[in-house]
Amino acid sequence: MARILIVEDNPMNLDMLSRRLLRAGYQIVSAENGLLGVEAARREQPDLVLMDLSLPEIDGWEATRRIKADPACRHIPIVALTAHALTSDRESALAAGCSDFDTKPVEMARLLTKIKTLLTPR
Amino acid sequence: MSDGDLDVLQRALERERKARRAAEDLLEKKSQELYIANSELRAWSNRLEQLVAERTHEMEVARDQAISASQAKSQFLANMSHELRTPLNAIIGYSEILLEETSDAGHPQYHADLQRIVASGRHLLMLISDILDLSKIEAGQMAVFYEDIDISMMVHEVVETLRPVIEKNRNRIDVQAAPSLGSMRVDITKLRQSIFNLLSNAAKFTENGRITVTAQRAVGQPVDTISFAVQDSGIGIKPEHMRELFVPFKQADASTSRKYGGTGLGLALTARFCRMLGGDISVDSQIGVGSTFTLRLPAQPTDRDPESAHPSLAVAQDGEKDAAQVGTTKSSALDGRSRDREAVLVIDDDPMARDMLSRMLSSEGYEVITADDGEEALRLARDRRPLAITLDVLMPKLDGWAVLAQLQADRDLRDIPVVVVSILSERKKGAALGATAYLQKPVQREQLLGALLTQRTPSIHHVLVVEDDPDCQQLLRRMLEEHGHPSRCAKNGREALSLLAQQIPDLILLDLMMPELDGFSLLDALKADPRWRSIPVIVVTARDLSEDERRRLSQDTEQLLPKGALGRGELLMALRRLSSKRSTGGASNSDVNRRPGKA
Numbered sequence: 276m277a278r279i280l281i282v283e284d285n286p287m288n289l290d291m292l293s294r295r296l297l298r299a300g301y302q303i304v305s306a307e308n309g310l311l312g313v314e315a316a317r318r319e320q321p322d323l324v325l326m327d328l329s330l331p332e333i334d335g336w337e338a339t340r341r342i343k344a345d346p347a348c349r350h351i352p353i354v355a356l357t358a359h360a361l362t363s364d365r366e367s368a369l370a371a372g373c374s375d376f377d378t379k380p381v382e383m384a385r386l387l388t389k390i391k392t393l394l395t396p397r
Numbered sequence: 398m399s400d401g402d403l404d405v406l407q408r409a410l411e412r413e414r415k416a417r418r419a420a421e422d423l424l425e426k427k428s429q430e431l432y433i434a435n436s437e438l439r440a441w442s443n444r445l446e447q448l449v450a451e452r453t454h455e456m457e458v459a460r461d462q463a464i465s466a467s468q469a470k471s472q473f474l475a476n477m478s479h480e481l482r483t484p485l486n487a488i489i490g491y492s493e494i495l496l497e498e499t500s501d502a503g504h505p506q507y508h509a510d511l512q513r514i515v516a517s518g519r520h521l522l523m524l525i526s527d528i529l530d531l532s533k534i535e536a537g538q539m540a541v542f543y544e545d546i547d548i549s550m551m552v553h554e555v556v557e558t559l560r561p562v563i564e565k566n567r568n569r570i571d572v573q574a575a576p577s578l579g580s581m582r583v584d585i586t587k588l589r590q591s592i593f594n595l596l597s598n599a600a601k602f603t604e605n606g607r608i609t610v611t612a613q614r615a616v617g618q619p620v621d622t623i624s625f626a627v628q629d630s631g632i633g634i635k636p637e638h639m640r641e642l643f644v645p646f647k648q649a650d651a652s653t654s655r656k657y658g659g660t661g662l663g664l665a666l667t668a669r670f671c672r673m674l675g676g677d678i679s680v681d682s683q684i685g686v687g688s689t690f691t692l693r694l695p696a697q698p699t700d701r702d703p704e705s706a707h708p709s710l711a712v713a714q715d716g717e718k719d720a721a722q723v724g725t726t727k728s729s730a731l732d733g734r735s736r737d738r739e740a741v742l743v744i745d746d747d748p749m750a751r752d753m754l755s756r757m758l759s760s761e762g763y764e765v766i767t768a769d770d771g772e773e774a775l776r777l778a779r780d781r782r783p784l785a786i787t788l789d790v791l792m793p794k795l796d797g798w799a800v801l802a803q804l805q806a807d808r809d810l811r812d813i814p815v816v817v818v819s820i821l822s823e824r825k826k827g828a829a830l831g832a833t834a835y836l837q838k839p840v841q842r843e844q845l846l847g848a849l850l851t852q853r854t855p856s857i858h859h860v861l862v863v864e865d866d867p868d869c870q871q872l873l874r875r876m877l878e879e880h881g882h883p884s885r886c887a888k889n890g891r892e893a894l895s896l897l898a899q900q901i902p903d904l905i906l907l908d909l910m911m912p913e914l915d916g917f918s919l920l921d922a923l924k925a926d927p928r929w930r931s932i933p934v935i936v937v938t939a940r941d942l943s944e945d946e947r948r949r950l951s952q953d954t955e956q957l958l959p960k961g962a963l964g965r966g967e968l969l970m971a972l973r974r975l976s977s978k979r980s981t982g983g984a985s986n987s988d989v990n991r992r993p994g995k996a
């Protein structure tokens with residue numbers, strides 16, 4: 276059973292995402308700001324991280340960079356999520372080390388496909 | 398010497414002394430007057446300088462305010478859209494969850510309602526994104542993100558998303574996009590949205606009809622061109638509405654929004670996206686018969702470094718840092734020949750004015766070249782042959798009038814439209830020196846774009862191309878489309894006659910050597926029919942003509958263009974000449990249409 280860490284500060288978004296991912300059969304861990312997100316990644320060693328980009332404490336880009344800088348976590352794929360559909364956001368998210376990018380509100384089918392692809396060992 | 402002599406001498410001397418004194422007095426008086434005049438002048442000049450300084454300062458303030466207001470506006474829109482999205486996010490998300498959970502638990506009675514909530518929510522979200530996109534493009538802040546995509550897959554994806562909408566109006570859809578089309582490098586979000594907009598229009602404006610989506614690759618240099626055509630058999634678009642299609646919030650007529658809904662943003666965005674990607678969009682439509690919208694995009698970005706940050710973004714952030722050269726939103730054109738078909742040369746010594754004009758233009762998808770003095774400007778005009786020029790008057794060294802005069806004196810440059818943009822109000826002088834438009838600073842965006850648009854040979858709408866060679870036909874058609882003239886093609890005279898029977902074009906481009914019915918015979922047929930007699934004809938031929946043929950053609954046609962020398966410049970000039978002739982009272986085909994008997 277794959278475990279997903281959701282880093283998201285908006286309680287409704289977190290609630291929605293986790294409920295839908297639970298229904299899709301994933302285990303969920305969550306963190307409500309960037310710093311806690313980095314900690315949770317180290318502690319929980321999830322199989323994948325869904326990272327909101329605008330977060331308190333440190334933002335999603337910085338959290339991604341820190342997770343990617345840690346040899347123990349470097350392998351974990353990160354999918355950036357943001358409400359702005361700015362292409363520049365997407366570019367900078369990929370530059371920070373995210374493996375993929377999606378916009379909110381999520382289209383569940385699309386997000387699930389992305390998650391599945393990233394979780395399939397190559 | 399006698400006393401009398403002395404006397405005479407003395408008197409003469411006295412007279413001379415008096416005269417000199419008088420002269421000296423006069424001189425003194427004059428120089429005093431001069432002095433006064435001079436100091437008055439100096440006072441005036443000081444005052445003038447002060448006035449100019451004040452005015453300049455006022456203008457600087459106004460300009461800074463305008464810039465920061467426009468930045469504030471786009472910032473506001475960005476924030477606003479974020480604020481609107483957050484609650485909308487929850488509405489969409491929770492209704493989707495409800496939809497999933499209720500259908501699992503078996504409450505089908507809620508299903509349809511929840512689906513309506515989700516669909517409306519997503520629709521609202523799309524509108525918000527459209528408005529945000531448009532304002533970003535206008536603020537020059539839209540970036541392009543290139544990636545490799547599978548063409549066929551992308552097209553099928555869009556069609557699948559819209560299938561329910563297409564079928565709602567009982568339309569059949571036919572997709573021609575084979576996997577063998579391969580891939581292209583493009584900003585997929587913008588391309589997908591463009592095709593989505595065209596297809597949703599086709600679905601919206603067609604009932605019980607047929608919609609065809611066709612993707613094609615045309616091999617070319619330096620890169621291939623990929624075209625996407627969306628054809629429908631719907632209500633069609635009136636010719637007089639064609640030109641406003643791409644203007645934001647414009648719908649063909651007021652009844653459209655009542656009957657079909659929508660905001661009129663779809664095509665405006667599509668056209669802008671398309672230009673940002675280095676391509677173009679064209680329309681062919683007949684009322685009651687249907688419409689075809691075609692996107693043409695380069696298969697690869699062809700700029701030196703298109704993947705670097707968007708240049709106009711750099712301009713927006715760096716302000717006047719890049720004083721001399723290029724600010725462009727257009728990543729490329731389709732091939733070398735038409736490289737500068739959308740380039741506008743901005744000539745102004747004031748970096749802020751340059752920046753403002755460049756931004757207005759590049760947000761419309763024009764490529765912008767800038768020059769900060771007259772000499773540089775002339776050099777760039779010769780090198781790049783821009784589509785149009787904006788020209789400041791007050792510049793050090795070579796001023797605007799001198800630049801204009803030199804442009805007019807140069808045979809190759811004289812046909813480039815020049816829009817003078819100055820703080821002076823010397824409209825007459827501008828016109829006399831050959832400027833095509835005169836705008837007084839500060840310029841409004843709409844004025845500038847209007848002045849440039851009217852350069853585009855406005856009175857020619859439909860062109861009939863009669864040409865048997867497919868390559869040549871394609872070339873002419875493309876060149877015409879680049880300048881906003883939709884065209885129809887006929888392979889020979891006979892086909893041309895049957896097209897003429899359906900619709901009277903504003904211009905015919907005619908090849909002479911063709912199978913079935915050749916150019917000369919077609920000309921005879923045109924002359925014989927009163928409806929067709931006054932259609933202007935431009936002959937495009939590869940053939941050496943006899944003296945006799947030449948004489949004949951010069952009577953029956955507007956102009957002769959040798960094929961070998963056929964470039965967009967020549968064609969454009971011929972069109973422009975023709976349209977200026979028509980707007981100053983030449984024969985117009987709409988007259989012919991209204992009074993078919995007369996000619």
Ligand SMILES: Nc1ncnc2c1ncn2[C@@H]1O[C@H](COP(=O)(O)OP(=O)(O)OP(=O)(O)O)[C@@H](O)[C@H]1O
Nearest residue numbers: 598599602633648649659660661662663664665688
């Ligand atoms: N395929 C078509 N057939 C007939 N008319 C069309 C077609 N496509 C566009 N039009 C006309 O052009 C207008 C502008 O189209 P556009 O897509 O920009 O706006 P819209 O569809 O009215 O609104 P929106 O796309 O913002 O929902 C339409 O209102 C319609 O009058």
Ligand SMILES: [Mg+2]
Nearest residue numbers: 598659663664
């Ligand atoms: Mg539309």
